[in-house]
Structures are given as structure tokens and as C-alpha cells.
Amino acid sequence: MPLRLACPAMGTRFELVLAGQREAHLRAAGEAALAEVRTLHSAWSAFARDSLVAHLAREAGGGWTRVDPETFELLERCVALHRASDGAFHPLLAPLLTAAGLRGAASSPPSPASLEVSGLQLDAERGAVRLAKPGMGLDLGAIAKGAALDAAAAILEEEEVTCALLHGGTSTVLALDPPPGRASWRVAVGSGPTAPVLDLRRSAMSVSAARSRVGTSEAGSQGHILDPRTGRGAAGPQAAVVTGARAADCDGWSTALVAGASPALLPNALEALLQDSEGHWHPAAAGAAQPTIHS
Amino acid sequence: MTTPDRRTLLMAGASTAAASLLQPELLAARPRLSAPVRVGLVGVGRQGRALLAELGKFETVTVAAYCDTDERRLSSAARRARDAQGHPDVASMLAAHPDLDAVLVATPTHKHRQPCEEALAAGKHVYCEAPLAHTVSDARAIAAAAASSGKVFQTGFQGRANPVYGLARSFVRSGAIRDMVTMRAQTNEKNSWQTPASDPARSKELNWRLDSEVTLGLPGEVGAQQFDVFHWFRGDYPVKVEAEGGVLAWRDGRTVADTVHARLTFKDGAALDWAATLGNSYEGTHEVMMGTMGAVKLAWSHGWLFKEADAPTQGWEVYANRQQFHNDEGITLIAEATKLASQGKLKEGVGLPNRPLWYALDDFLKAVTEGAEVPCSAEEGLRATAVAIKVQESLLAGEALAITDADLSSK
Structure with a gap:
């Protein structure tokens, strides 16, 4: 058992x-x-006042904070993913999510400078982090x-x-x-006859959906995944499933694809399925390798 | 974190205590640490990691060295304190780093004495995690070493450094809940307390909390922090304790109780009912003090005041942030209420902006660099530790035990 x-x-x-x-x-x-x-x-946590993320936001524009290696590596991964996804993945969306009403009461739009990823400064030698400008804030919910x-x-x-x-x-x-006698762990994405079923063994999977949560602001309601390049609700697929060796990469890329990243940017080590507006699932890119699917 | 401003508050009457909810900038104004401090860390397990995480938020603090007897933990610490040097014991750490200003002791409770004594003998300021020791004799030895060293010594009873607790204490001490009639506290978590280790020798070393030869069990490892909150608020110590408990959740061969109830009775007859279990997490960790005009509930990062219906209404209540607990409405204790209220951001002030451990370290570092008073001295740490030891003794003996002045004495 x-x-x-x-x-x-x-x-x-x-x-x-x-x-x-x-x-x-x-x-x-x-x-x-x-x-x-x-x-x-x-x-x-983006929600707890006493989190490291909250501390970094309070210190934005000020001094450096030495962080644990897990956080430093995650932030390095975030910057790399931001670049690889052509900006669709963005680790500094806290002010934008607040403005959109997805973090408590909606607020005024943030300044463009507060969203510049170059403002996330990493000192690898000291393991230290700094947000360069006041008003900046990390939101790591996508990864x-x-x-x-x-x-x-x-x-x-x-x-x-x-x-x-x-x-x-x-x-x-x-x-x-997998458990003894089994070839893999079998995971279904959603329910219904067309729901993808993945066989996982020494691998990870993450699914993101455009409107699994909704925020409301003066601009109206929108899904919780924003396209950082427009500040509006994502215009990508309805949902994305990404599989790969590391859960962090799958998590970040599934968000990036829904946020509008071109599927052609997906690294070779990852595989993806995208759901169109009619609910049908398709491989992320023609010729790309696909997860094992049992529909 | 005893400041002149707080002393002023503590001496204030009940009417000004109410106003203090809107004057807590006095408590919240914490100037930044400015002077550099070089620290060494003894013990880099679970609590050592927590200390490293909080120390990283102090820009002027350098963790220069650390030590641990466990090779895997030493290896892990090398990643976490990348500019620091690791050592297998405190003696070699002190010998290799004569320029350390302070030493933080985060070893298992029964291994506090040696590093404290060696660090004090080497002329270092010392922060020691709570409880101070697993025996009264060890706690007395540490307190004696601290007293004769002339160095800063702080025991890590964190309630005394916590701004929300400081604010609540100012209310209680100045009569806001009037006469304290009863108290209760609990620590509930669902956790076996087992630390994984394949090697039996290492397993025994890491699972010291379940080793009946050295552990203070739930009363010492979680209760002591809570008992000390009541000591600090009331200004006195219990005179009698009666505890019972057993292994009710984790029947895996352990003998250390996973569920404990204790009653700690004070000289005025008021009693604290304390319960702890590792079998259920409902309502987590909190302390409650009930008086004839209200109650205070504290949960480390948060605090609330519950008024009796016949308690006088104060003008400041207009601004107060409230939270419903079934039939009771709690007024949230907020550490920057006046400022936040004036900005229309009162709700953003709910909950401490830093961990309780951060405040304890901030106080210690300011004592080291500026000569400020520590929130919990070695003597106070000794007394609180002695109470926890009595609770554990009562649990093991299965009978009520008196706590005398001699039990709490440093002699």
C-alpha cells in the first residue's frame, strides 16, 4: 500500500x-x-508579508539580500526562461498582477521600468539578489x-x-x-474522452490554463495568466501541457506558452500539447516529439 | 526589544493603552543595523538553516564560519553559506576565526552547554536557541558563564522580541483585558518528528527529540517558547505544574509522548492549560489570555484583541481592522496602525513583515553593536527552561510538582 x-x-x-x-x-x-x-x-510566497519575496520587494531600490541557494538558482532559471521565451515568461509581474486585480484590490498600472527584468540583479559570487527600482516585485507563481x-x-x-x-x-x-510491476505513473489531464493521459517515469508534467482563475479591474475581467508584453490577458492557447525532466521547467514553460510564447521556442528537451479554443489538443510544433498519449 | 518608548507604554494606564494601538510606530520604528558583525554558527541542521536564511537579510552581517558534527549537514551548509568556512567542532571554528564577533548556537538542546561556554570563554557574544539546555544544571552553567563573561548573551525565546507580542503585552500589562482569569495555549501539528537517516548511529544522533535520554519532549521543544510568553506578559512564573500524555498518534515504538496536556498554575490561582500533539494540526500554534474585560489571542505572526460586550468602547476602534472567528470578532493587533490607517492601508498591515526569528536576531545584533538590552537574558532563559523541565518531569512522573524559587534560581 x-x-x-x-x-x-x-x-x-x-x-x-x-x-x-x-x-x-x-x-x-x-x-x-x-x-x-x-x-x-x-x-x-507572493501573499505572505514575511516571505523573502516580500522582503525583496520592500528593499527594492535599496540594498542586496543574500538568499538561499534554492532561491538563487530559481531566479537564475527565471531570467533564462524569460529570455528563452522571448519575454512571455516574466518573473517580475507582481505589480502588473496587482493592477489587474489578481492580488487583492486592483491598483494603478505599474511603471514600465518596474517590469524590466534587467532590474532583477543577481550576484552569483555572493549569492545575493537585489531589485533595482522601487515598485518592483517578484511573482514566482508561474514556476x-x-x-x-x-x-x-x-x-x-x-x-x-x-x-x-x-x-x-x-x-x-x-x-x-513507478510502483513495482508498473511501467509508469499514469496521469490524466482533465477528464472526458479526449483528455490527454500521460505516462510519467523519471519525468515531470505541468499544465496551465488561461482562465483557471479570473481577476477583475477597471479594464474588465481576465484570466490569471497575463501576456507580460501587453499587460493583458494571454492570447495564447486555452491550455498547455509540458513534459520534461524538471518540474520547474515544465511549470514555467506551460505558463509561457499560454501567455503567448511561440511553440517554436520550446527547448528540445521539453515536449508540449496545446489546447485550442474548441478544446482539442495538438502537439506544440509540427515534428516535435510528443508525450505518450492514450485518449 | 525593550526600548525606552516601550517602557513608557508599559507604565501607561488603561486609557493610553488603547491609544497605543494607534501609536505603534514606537514599536515598529526599527533603525537598520549599521555596524558590521562577523558571526559563526554552531549547528547547521534545521534551525541553523533558518538562522542562515534570516541572517542573509542583514546586509552588514557576515557569516564567516560554521560547524557541525554531521558531515552531510556540513556539506549542505557549504552551499548555503558560500563565503564561510566549515569546521567539525566549535573549538576548531573558534581557533580558526579569532575575529568572530558573535556565535549563534543552534545545536540540539542537550548540546548547548559546550559551545556556549567555549564561545563565551573565547570572548564572543552568544545567541543560544531556546530552551537553554535539557537540564537545570546545564542551564545554570550557561547562565553563570554568561554572567562572568561580560559579553552579550541572548536566549532565543522569541516571544519577547516579537513586535505583535510586545504590542499585546502593553495592552495586557496596562489593564486592557483587566484581571487575567484563565489562559490556554496549544501547539498542534501533524508530524512524526522522525528525521530520515539510513545509518542507525546517524539516526540516533539526528532523532534526538525522540531520544528519551536527552529530550525534553513536547514541553521543552515547543512548549517552552509558549510558557515564556505567559511569564513575560504576567511578570511571574508558575508555582505548580501537572502534566500527562502518551503516545497516541505514532505507535512506532517510541516512548516520548506525542500528545501532552499540562496545567501550569500561578501564585494568584490563575492557570494555563497547555496542550500539544503531533497527531493533528487543527488551529496550529497559539496562546490565549482571558481577562474580565477581554481576551488576547496570539499566533506569532498575528495577534487579536477580543473585547467583552461590557468593555468600554475606545475611539481608535473606528480604525481597527477586524476578523471574525465564528461568533467572536477579533480586533487585529497591527504594528503600524496609525501610519497605515492614515494611508487607507490598514489591511496591508495584518501580519508581521518579518519572521519572529528575524526580530530576535535583530535585537541580538543591536545588543552586540549598540549595547542595546537583549529581550531575553541568560537568567530569564534559565528560568523559562527550568519551567519546561518541570513540565517534562511531571509528565514522566505522572504527578503534580511544585515549582519553587529555588528551582528557578541560578544557584
């Missing part, structure tokens, strides 16, 4: 399904993995769940727990080895 452990974090529920012989060890390792998720949640799952899986593997499925809110999933 697999062991299930769960905790609330990042506005959703993280769950681990672990298989193995020694239940006490599985539980201890799983609790350590979930403790890591909670630690990262408390650093990366944090995936990064937390990667970190949790690393702890499980350190503790020699290798048969596991981890997910954050079911929208981002990371599979280690």
Missing part, C-alpha cells in the same frame, strides 16, 4: 505518493520533503510549484526513496520510479 502525505503550500495542496518496504523511513523522508516545500513556500517539487524529489532521492509521485495542486506533477 503506497503511503500518502500532504500539506498545504503555495495556495494549493502538495501531495506525495511513496512506495517502499520501510514505512517509517518513507514517512520520515516524505515529511522532510514536505518540510522543504513549506520552507520554500514561506520564502517564495514555484515546479521548483518546490524538484527540491522535494531531491530530498526523497537523498534518502533513497526512489518510487514516488509528487504533485502540487495536481497541475504540476513529478514522477520518480
Whole structure:
């Protein structure tokens, strides 16, 4: 019987399904993995006043903050993903999301300068971070769940727990080895006869949908994923599923594709399915490799 | 974080206590640390990592060295404190870094004494996590070493450094809830307390909280922080304690209780009912003090005042932010209320902007650099630790125990 452990974090529920012989060890390792998720949640939360992200926003335009290696690596990954997606993935959208009514009461639009990714300054030698201008703010919601799952899986593997499925809110999933006697962990994206079903083994999956949450401002209502280049609701596909080795990459790219990134920009190591306005799923790019789909 | 301004508040009467909700800039104005401080960290496990995370927010603090007896944790710390040097023990760390200003001790509770004594003997200021030790004799030895060193020593009882708690205390001490009639507190979490380790020797080392030979169990590892909140608010210590509990959630062969109830009775007859379990997380960690005119509920990053219906209404209540708890309405204790109210941003002030640990470190670092008073001295740490030890002793003995002045004495 697999062991299930769960905790609330990042506005959703993280769950681990672990298989193995020694239940006490599985539980201890799983609790350590979930403790890591909670630690990262408390650093990366855009909603908690005492998070590291909130601290960086308060210090914007001021001094440097030395951050933990998990945060530094995540921010480096964010900058790289921003460039690779031609700006569709954006780690500094906090002021824009607030203005759109997606972070409490809607506010006035942010200055363009507060959205310049060059203002996210990283000092690799000191492991220090600085937001260059007042008003800037990180929002890591498009990648944090995936990064937390990667970190949790690393702890499980350190503790020699290798048969596991981890997910954050079911929208981002990371599979280690499958249960004994199975070839993979089978994950369905949504329900219904056309819902994609993915076989995951030592791989991750993330799904993003354009209007899974809606914010309201003077400009009207819009989905929670914004195209950073226009500041408006995303004009990309209805939903995107990305699979790959790391959950953080899948998480970030699924958001980027819905936000309007060209599927041609998707790195070779990742695969994707996009949902059109009629609900049909298609490979992200002609000729691109596809996940194993059982419809 | 005792400041002249707070002392003024504490001496104020009930009418001005109400006004203090709108004058908490006195509490919130925390000038930045300006002088450089070089610190060494003893113990880089779970709490050591939390300390490193908070120290990173102080631009003038350099973590120059760290030590731990566990090789895996040393290796992990090398990533987290990349400019610092790792050492296998505190002696080699102190020998290699004579320029350290301060040492932070985050070892398991039963291993606090040696690093504290060695660091103080080397002329370092010391911050030691709470509780101070697992035995009264060790706690007394640490307090004696601190007293004779002339160095800053702070025990990590964090309630005393927490601005929301400071604000609430100013209310309670000046009569806002009137006569304190009863108290309760709890720490509920769902967690086995097992730390994974394949090697049996390492497992024993890492799972010290479940080692009946050295652990203070739930009363020491989570209760002590809460008991001290009541000591600090009331200004006295319990005179009797009765605890019971058992292994109710994790029947995995452990002998250390995973569920505990205790009653700590004070000299005036008021009692604190404290409960802790590792089997359920409902309502988490909080403390409640109930008086004849109101109650205060504290949950580390948040605090609320609940008024009795016959309590006088104050003008400041117009501005107050409120939160509903079933049939009760709590007035949120906010640390920058006047300023935020004038900006129409009162709701943004709900919850501390920093972790409680950050405030404890800020106070310690200011004591080191500016000579400020520490919020919890070694003597105060000793007394609070002695109370927690008595609770654990009562739990193990299965009977009520008296707490005398001698029990709390440093001699």
C-alpha cells in the first residue's frame, strides 16, 4: 500500500505518493520533503508579508539580500526562461498582477521600468539578489510549484526513496520510479474522452490554463495568466501541457506558452500539447516529439 | 526589544493603552543595523538553516564560519553559506576565526552547554536557541558563564522580541483585558518528528527529540517558547505544574509522548492549560489570555484583541481592522496602525513583515553593536527552561510538582 502525505503550500495542496518496504523511513523522508516545500513556500510566497519575496520587494531600490541557494538558482532559471521565451515568461509581474486585480484590490498600472527584468540583479559570487527600482516585485507563481517539487524529489532521492509521485495542486506533477510491476505513473489531464493521459517515469508534467482563475479591474475581467508584453490577458492557447525532466521547467514553460510564447521556442528537451479554443489538443510544433498519449 | 518608548507604554494606564494601538510606530520604528558583525554558527541542521536564511537579510552581517558534527549537514551548509568556512567542532571554528564577533548556537538542546561556554570563554557574544539546555544544571552553567563573561548573551525565546507580542503585552500589562482569569495555549501539528537517516548511529544522533535520554519532549521543544510568553506578559512564573500524555498518534515504538496536556498554575490561582500533539494540526500554534474585560489571542505572526460586550468602547476602534472567528470578532493587533490607517492601508498591515526569528536576531545584533538590552537574558532563559523541565518531569512522573524559587534560581 503506497503511503500518502500532504500539506498545504503555495495556495494549493502538495501531495506525495511513496512506495517502499520501510514505512517509517518513507514517512520520515516524505515529511522532510514536505518540510522543504513549506520552507520554500514561506520564502517564495507572493501573499505572505514575511516571505523573502516580500522582503525583496520592500528593499527594492535599496540594498542586496543574500538568499538561499534554492532561491538563487530559481531566479537564475527565471531570467533564462524569460529570455528563452522571448519575454512571455516574466518573473517580475507582481505589480502588473496587482493592477489587474489578481492580488487583492486592483491598483494603478505599474511603471514600465518596474517590469524590466534587467532590474532583477543577481550576484552569483555572493549569492545575493537585489531589485533595482522601487515598485518592483517578484511573482514566482508561474514556476514555484515546479521548483518546490524538484527540491522535494531531491530530498526523497537523498534518502533513497526512489518510487514516488509528487504533485502540487495536481497541475504540476513529478514522477520518480513507478510502483513495482508498473511501467509508469499514469496521469490524466482533465477528464472526458479526449483528455490527454500521460505516462510519467523519471519525468515531470505541468499544465496551465488561461482562465483557471479570473481577476477583475477597471479594464474588465481576465484570466490569471497575463501576456507580460501587453499587460493583458494571454492570447495564447486555452491550455498547455509540458513534459520534461524538471518540474520547474515544465511549470514555467506551460505558463509561457499560454501567455503567448511561440511553440517554436520550446527547448528540445521539453515536449508540449496545446489546447485550442474548441478544446482539442495538438502537439506544440509540427515534428516535435510528443508525450505518450492514450485518449 | 525593550526600548525606552516601550517602557513608557508599559507604565501607561488603561486609557493610553488603547491609544497605543494607534501609536505603534514606537514599536515598529526599527533603525537598520549599521555596524558590521562577523558571526559563526554552531549547528547547521534545521534551525541553523533558518538562522542562515534570516541572517542573509542583514546586509552588514557576515557569516564567516560554521560547524557541525554531521558531515552531510556540513556539506549542505557549504552551499548555503558560500563565503564561510566549515569546521567539525566549535573549538576548531573558534581557533580558526579569532575575529568572530558573535556565535549563534543552534545545536540540539542537550548540546548547548559546550559551545556556549567555549564561545563565551573565547570572548564572543552568544545567541543560544531556546530552551537553554535539557537540564537545570546545564542551564545554570550557561547562565553563570554568561554572567562572568561580560559579553552579550541572548536566549532565543522569541516571544519577547516579537513586535505583535510586545504590542499585546502593553495592552495586557496596562489593564486592557483587566484581571487575567484563565489562559490556554496549544501547539498542534501533524508530524512524526522522525528525521530520515539510513545509518542507525546517524539516526540516533539526528532523532534526538525522540531520544528519551536527552529530550525534553513536547514541553521543552515547543512548549517552552509558549510558557515564556505567559511569564513575560504576567511578570511571574508558575508555582505548580501537572502534566500527562502518551503516545497516541505514532505507535512506532517510541516512548516520548506525542500528545501532552499540562496545567501550569500561578501564585494568584490563575492557570494555563497547555496542550500539544503531533497527531493533528487543527488551529496550529497559539496562546490565549482571558481577562474580565477581554481576551488576547496570539499566533506569532498575528495577534487579536477580543473585547467583552461590557468593555468600554475606545475611539481608535473606528480604525481597527477586524476578523471574525465564528461568533467572536477579533480586533487585529497591527504594528503600524496609525501610519497605515492614515494611508487607507490598514489591511496591508495584518501580519508581521518579518519572521519572529528575524526580530530576535535583530535585537541580538543591536545588543552586540549598540549595547542595546537583549529581550531575553541568560537568567530569564534559565528560568523559562527550568519551567519546561518541570513540565517534562511531571509528565514522566505522572504527578503534580511544585515549582519553587529555588528551582528557578541560578544557584
